[in-house]
Amino acid sequence: MKARPRRRRHFSLLTWLFVFRKSFAFWLFLAFLYVMNSSFSTELLSYSRKGANLEDxxxxxxxxxxxxxxxxxxxxxxxxxxxxxxxxxxxxxxxxxxxxxxxxxxxxxxxxxxxxxxxxxxxxxxxxxxxxxxxxxxxxxxxxxxxxxxxxxxxxxxxxxxxxxxxxxxxxxxxxxxxxxxxxxxxxxxxxxxxxxxxxxxxxxxxxxxxxxxxxxxxxxxxxxxxxxxxxFPNWNIASLRRSIKYRYGCHKNDFIFLSVFAWNERKGLKYLLEAYGSEFSSEDDVCLLLLTRSYSGASKLPELNQTVANMLRKYRRLDIPSFQLVSQISDEELPKVYAASNSFVLATRGEGWARPIMEAIFYELPVIATNWSGHTEYFGEDTGFPVRVERLEKYSGKEAEMKPYVGLHLAVPSISDLRLKMRQVMLDTDTVRSRVQKAKRMIMTRYNPxxxxxxxxxxxxxxxxxxxxxxxxxxx
Known part of the structure; x- marks a missing residue:
């Protein structure tokens, strides 16, 4: 009589955990699972002063x-x-x-x-x-x-x-x-x-x-x-903060919000951002460009600035321009809510010394799209964000008063086509977004803490x- 083949037993994960609960490998495995599945918003980040002999x-x-x-x-x-x-x-x-x-x-x-x-x-x-x-x-x-x-x-x-x-x-x-x-x-x-x-x-x-x-x-x-x-940065649970947000700063409930935080000057590359946004999206898309700007003329100039943005977008779409909102004079207490209400951060900058808003966006777990040139590349790149290719460097020759120190010096011109591509990518490629957001936050919290x-x-x-x-x-x- 032919021997009956031995039945292969299938153990559930809980069974394996019960059998090996007393081994060192078991606890090591549990620790690994905990680290891999913990939200970055709730990580306990401890820092030790190793650089200097503080008893010196x-x-x-x-x-x-x-x-x-x-x-x-x-x-x-x-x-x-x-x-x-x-x-x-x-x-x-x-x-x-x-x-x-x-x-x-x-x-x-x-x-x-x-x-x-x-x-x-x-x-x-x-x-x-x-x-x-x-x-x-x-x-x-x-x-x-x-x-x-x-x-x-x-x-x-x-x-x-x-x-x-x-x-x-x-x-x-x-x-x-x-x-x-x-x-x-x-x-x-x-x-x-x-x-x-x-x-x-x-x-x-x-x-x-x-x-x-x-x-x-x-x-x-x-x-x-x-x-x-x-x-x-404050010790906040970003996921909880995001769930608590009710106000979307004029954007619709289902909109994918691209946030840009900048001072109103030529170095920040607003015209390149609006060209990419206006060319890639229309009023049919569930998107909203939230522009948080600091202008030296203050909130009284908001209607004029709104009209300026609308006119710039109409260069690329005459009628069905995509949604945008312009905000100014946000308090320090309100700023975290602006980041938490957004889905991505974008800055078509022509040059930065450090770009604190990019680092803030990383802390609030937003995928960052920014020009791949100047000071912020110290911590921003392909593995921590969505860098936009530089089309060329050109010597600045404008007449804006605030830009006088840059006359004759290089500023970047970001690629419009690559900027459009990256804005679409952060909307659709959720796995890549999640990986880069987590890596970027871990990096800034460990390298750039006080x-x-x-x-x-x-x-x-x-x-x-x-x-x-x-x-x-x-x-x-």
Whole structure:
């Protein structure tokens, strides 16, 4: 009699888990499943300070004066504030004096009490500033009389964080070692910036390798060091935030919303974005372009700006232009809701220093479409977003007042056809979108958090202090 074949047993996943529940491999397997299936919105991200020896007595005795526009709402202001917050708790002798444009009360009102108390805690005492600072009250915001007899190097290091054209050499003389911090959005920099960098500071800090190459190729002889921007994001569950959104900022409920956040100037490439959007979509498509813009004329100009956008879209579709909404003057509290209400972020930029809105969009788990050129490529590429091919670089020759520093310098021209392709792709290719969004968020949360960037700054401060103590600092200014 022919032997009956043995029946193959099929075990369910639960059966296997029960059988091997006491083995080490079992728990390792469970941990793997948990990590792979956890939402990025609920990840517990812990950071350790590994870059600098935080017990180093050099940090405890290091005196630093940071001059920057940290009370302003500008890009420089946000960057300056975030960098200060990343190092303040490790530098007991850190002082900061506001340096820059006039501070408006509405800007200060937007800060939390925690931040305002932080500003106050860093203010130099009257004995710590020489008389020259009192004589420059138009650009330095101080609340006490200066020391008319103070002379010499009052601080180990002075950091000046602003556009080099505005640096004042005499203000830097309070530091034994001088560091400049700035940023630019082209692959070279204005000629008027080169002399202050070469003559006033010992080294220059910029946010990206793109800027390192740009400043060096333009004639900067001092060391140029890349220290990225950092952003302190709230510990939010993005999926829950998105589910709570009811208002769509004028877009329809079923619309796929492309969000663009930008200042109203030629560098942001609005005309290229509108050409791609108007050519690719029509009023028959369930799409909406949500334009969040900061114009210097304020909300009173919104009707005029709306008409400008509509007219630009009609160049590509006379009648059935796709839906768009223009929003301005959004508060800091409202901004997360704008990101959460959107489905993708798009910026047809012609050049960026760092592009904070791109990093914000990544945090809020939006697929990002942006021109593949300039400072944001430090963290943005094929594996973390949807980069748009550059058609060509061209020297800017426009007459817009705000764009004067860029005259004669390169700005990118993004490919309209590739921009159209990427906008369609993020709507349809959900698997690729999910993969790149997750990878991008993991990357910015681990590389550009305050602890990681703060460690980089502290490491450079220790290096500088050791050079000062050894007498190895070479001065040629």
């Amino acid at each position: 007595p050099l940090l405890q005795n290091l005196s630093v004066l940071w001059l920057g526009p940290f009370k302003a709402g500008s890009g420089y202001g946000q960057e300056s504030l975030n960098l200060l917050l990343s190092i303040a708790d490790k530098l007991p002798l850190l002082k900061a004096a506001y340096f820059g444009d006039k501070v408006y009360s509405r800007t200060l009102d937007a800060f939390s009490k925690r931040v305002l108390d932080f500003f106050e805690s860093l203010e130099p005492t009257c004995e710590e500033l020489p008389s020259y600072y009192c004589d420059k009250s138009d650009i330095i915001d101080i609340n006490c009389p200066c020391n008319r007899t103070a002379k010499g190097k009052l601080f180990d290091i002075v950091v000046i964080h602003s556009v080099p054209e505005g640096w004042v050499r005499k203000m830097l003389d309070v530091g034994a070692y001088k560091v400049g911090r700035t940023v630019f959005e082209s692959d070279s920099v204005p000629k008027s910036w080169i002399e202050p960098v070469n003559k006033f500071v010992d080294e220059l800090w910029v946010p990206s390798q793109f800027n390192v190459q740009g400043f060096q190729s333009s004639g900067v002889k001092k060391p140029v060091i890349a220290i990225p921007q950092c952003v302190e 602890e990681t960037i703060g460690d980089q700054i502290l490491s450079h401060f220790i290096r500088i202090k050791k050079s000062l103590l050894s007498g190895s600092v070479q001065k040629d200014h």
